[in-house]
Amino acid sequence: MNVLVINAGSTSLKYDVYDMDIEASLARGRIERMGTAAAVHVRAGKETPVAALDVSAALRVVADVLAGLKIDAIGHRVVHGGERLIAPTLVDIAAEAIIEECAVFAPLHNPANLLGIRAAREAFGDIPHVAVFDTAFHAGMPEDSYVYGLPYELYLERGIRRYGFHGPSHQFMAQSAAEYLGTDLARLRLVTCHLGGGASIAAIEGGISIDTSMGMTPLEGLVMGTRCGDLDPSVPLAMIRQGVSVLEVEQLLNKQSGLAGISGIGADFRDVQAAAERGEVRARLAVDIFVRRIRKYIGAYAAELGGIDAIVFTGGIGENSAMVRERVCERMNFLGVDLDPEANRTRRPAEAGGIVDVATRHAGARVLVVTTDEERMIARDVVRRLVGPTAAMRSVHSKPIPVGVSVRHVHLSRADCDALFGAGYELSRRRDVTQPGQFVTRETVDLIGPKGEIRSVAIINPLRKATQIEVSRTDALQLGVDPPLRESGQLHGTPGLKLRGPAGDVTIGSGVIMAMRHVHMHPTEARAFGVGDKDVIRIRAEGDRELTMGDVLVRVNDAFTLDLHLDTDEANAAGLSNSSVVAFDGIQKRA
Template structure:
């Protein structure tokens, strides 16, 4: 197995005293590349950007040179493939003085969605690592191929530079077998690697540590329920800095109600739809992943629009909100039982950080568990980690902005620095 790497704590990064100290973080999708360049002497962002619609005539690159405060640069022109996309990114960075050939670039950190059971921590990429990521494609057919394309392209551009894979699933590999196993035939499960893996791991790792820091405690002393609520949503139970349960499973479909994903459903729904509606496997897959969740219930997956519709008396929007919150509250209660003692509940990601009504409704009626939201504190919009529970609250309730790029960069830098 690979060497353990110190994880990021709060907004601080590994201290760079000499040598190259920049890390480029790449998140390669099937037709997009998101990137950030960070200075690990303090975790400052030097530049960020997005290439989208790769392979189309209307490909778009938006580059923001954050360190200089200059306005974003945008260009729309055909970008044939990921190699062309990364070459264009390198050109934008070079224009700011930070090209891929910069002597200050220490490493490139790659987000990889699925690491299976094999990858439990960030890993320097070599041919064996690439082969294992490729072997895991059946578990993440939409994500791992794109991640591999980005990695291979970056390695071609800078074959001499250390490149590190940071896995969404890694933080959850500490779950006990009782949490990770599905109750199906064991031989079948083992043969096809069917188990609960979990996702959003870099976010859950970062936020659980930041929550402990907010409380002035070491992560090893704190039990946290983390609620990562974006268009994709997941919950985790973190005991003393270690994940012991999470809501997503073999795929990101299990668990909470999401923007377009159903979350938990009776597996027999699939059989019923095949028998009664005549849907084939791909059609059921598309239904549960793309036409369910909030959008399936009310036609919208933007929580702001749903709240606006509720204020206007829209019954479908109200039902969608209630289903969303009911599932969320159910998981909070379940994870409270799993942990036994809860020191904090932390809300993060787009909905978790910005939707005060969701936070209030998710914990409404849980005062008996020590979970209370202060109405005034909850209504305040702030940029940093903050408590929204009253001073007398038995359990801290926090809003903690996530920072997956910093987490990836910090783990990458710690590994290459040895």
């Protein structure tokens, strides 16, 4: 399934397309300066002027760019879902109405998100659209964390409460930390720091967000690029009494404050940091306030959690500013935080599988730096919402393998095909299978064993030197045969049975097997997984019936494409289907 992920803002639009069978990025880009005559399409480092005076025009540009790709579904990042939209939601009239209602809490985001949804429907036609909400990950916060110190009726009647944002990023950081540390997320106490133009921190206990710095809107919390963060509520009231309009106050707090307002330089942290290093007083003050606020929240959340196992940084600043990480961590030894200065300066998550540890070896708490991928998390949510829980992985860094459930089938020899269907009979194509050059035929045969028979069994072409019958253990019990577990083609010492076709019967003396679970790979795919032909690996199904399977044989050939073959018994045990993917879980044995 190919999923297009759209993040529509008021002046920009970002898009990514993923082949979710293998989680490969097929295309990505963005429209900048949308709504102006200077709009450009940015892709692969190149800027192209485009006509994008509104989001509809911008999405028509995207649709033209992606015209060669089949788009099966679209995922939309939506900032605010309120209390009712707390899971990935198929967009319909009712969902649109709730998103519109929540615009009161996110006036700078939800209207633009909703315009993007409606424009995408026009540009891409009748395909499923799924909304994924920034607020959803924080829906499990306890009431004493999200209720403000206001009359309780304001919460009940108007929904005034804390919601939190950057949910996909905080979720990604938490899962990344658990996988990297080799432990269950349920055992961890984490403080996750998404530091970019927008910035937020979350306290995560056992995989659940129990507190976060942003509130009813993304304005609360840390000092950000242009947002003020935490503020005495009397400040905007005083400004309004002094004659400043509500709209002007809103613009000032959201667009003219934060790093830009304090430094007088701008919202780009790199520019502010450079100015601070040159000795510019206001720039230095902006950096000091930014760092102090982060440290303050981490300390508070460590107290809430009763200690921390790791601090996780991501975002443009969190990932790239060693100075910020160093200053944030410099007075946290009492929490077990001990930064390795050299590792902090030199280790890059993008060069190390997406995550690095920059704490000293014996530190009590780890300090992790992560390259976040919110768009991939959104694409996964889309697939799970539309197809089911096994259709996308939960693991962040494991490589996915698409599943092909192998139902009972027969490979015929030329001689046996002639006996069953008539001399020189050519089997006809019904549908292709995943491996190139192979197809299921329209013709079928019946299998007759000592205890029973199974009718209308599929045939897979092309013909082979010897007839081979692949069944599951359940099928074998029904037929009354006891086939061994074998690699395809290894037929010595296997039982036989009778096949019945329209032109006659054939009894084979051997050829019935239960096929070893195996995965087909092209050589380039094998290199990506770090495996070779005949290696044996483990895979992990991550749906509602999580299951790890070993003894998976790797078969590598130029003619193959990535596909895991399980029989129906194995697939049913793990709740898998042809729409599922599994996670590569390591090498069990080298060839």
